[in-house]
Amino acid sequence: MSGTKGRMSAFGTGRDDARRAGKRMRMLPPRMDLPKGLYDPMDGRASCGVGFIVNLKSRKSHRIIRDGLNILENLEHRGAVGADPLMGDGAGILTQIPHTFFAAEAERLGFALPAPGDYAVGVVFLPQDPVKRGQMEAIVDDVIRREGQTVLGWRDVPTDNSRLSKAPEIAATEPFHRQVFIGRGRGVVDEESFERRLFIVRKVISARMYESLGGLTADFYVVSMSCRTVIYKGMFLSYQVAAYYPDLSDPRFESALALVHSASRPTPSRRGA
Numbered sequence: 001m002s003g004t005k006g007r008m009s010a011f012g013t014g015r016d017d018a019r020r021a022g023k024r025m026r027m028l029p030p031r032m033d034l035p036k037g038l039y040d041p042m043d044g045r046a047s048c049g050v051g052f053i054v055n056l057k058s059r060k061s062h063r064i065i066r067d068g069l070n071i072l073e074n075l076e077h078r079g080a081v082g083a084d085p086l087m088g089d090g091a092g093i094l095t096q097i098p099h100t101f102f103a104a105e106a107e108r109l110g111f112a113l114p115a116p117g118d119y120a121v122g123v124v125f126l127p128q129d130p131v132k133r134g135q136m137e138a139i140v141d142d143v144i145r146r147e148g149q150t151v152l153g154w155r156d157v158p159t160d161n162s163r164l165s166k167a168p169e170i171a172a173t174e175p176f177h178r179q180v181f182i183g184r185g186r187g188v189v190d191e192e193s194f195e196r197r198l199f200i201v202r203k204v205i206s207a208r209m210y211e212s213l214g215g216l217t218a219d220f221y222v223v224s225m226s227c228r229t230v231i232y233k234g235m236f237l238s239y240q241v242a243a244y245y246p247d248l249s250d251p252r253f254e255s256a257l258a259l260v261h262s263a264s265r266p267t268p269s270r271r272g273a
Helices: 002-011 014-027 041-046 062-073 099-109 130-146 191-212 240-244
Strands: 049-054 091-096 119-126 150-156 176-183 221-226 229-234 257-262
Touching: 049 062, 062 091, 062 240, 062 257, 091 240, 099 150, 119 130, 119 191, 119 229, 130 150, 130 176, 130 191, 191 221, 221 229, 229 240
Parallel strands: none
Antiparallel strands: 049 257, 091 229, 091 257, 119 176, 119 221, 150 176
């Protein structure tokens, strides 16, 4: 008996254990698998997929691009698929501006880029109609100059739509992809000021498009415009991004970071983004 009492005093009775367990349960946060207030756990199942990779020493490499695209492809379960199984709700990648790559492309096209930070890259979706596209490009050029910046040149972005849907009503929405290179104006003293000026340029371009073309249409969209980063995206499934944009497979395309996104519900962006 004495041995039994000793064990009971040392380890406690079953009733004591239950009291302690109940106290610990009261200290735990409320269950997150039950609806509470504005929170519904079912909403978490419709979340987009996001991934990020960075070199902590800020060393740019093409490996970061490859690894970022690999992350994106592994986010396929987070992206929604349309009624057409080859069309998604959107996917894309943001990287630093690959200066070596763009400088070589600019030289091939007959213009030169200044040092990194002294120019920006604007990625634009345009209509396939060359006449309408020319009108929109003229507005972009005019706004950039009126805002005190310099148009260095334009570049067609190579694309490969062989892995996209061939349904006529879907294929007809594919935009024409171009990049505009913008030189920093004399009155812009640093990158922060340049980024703010570029934001204004985007807003003025949108207003001019609305005024000049009788309303802003879905044929025109500024994907990104920055002296630091560039975005390649579209209404894709996650695995289609790398296949659609050959730029992303060029070993000269280097960055120290990559941010990827796979959308699970409709977004404002358009299909060939």
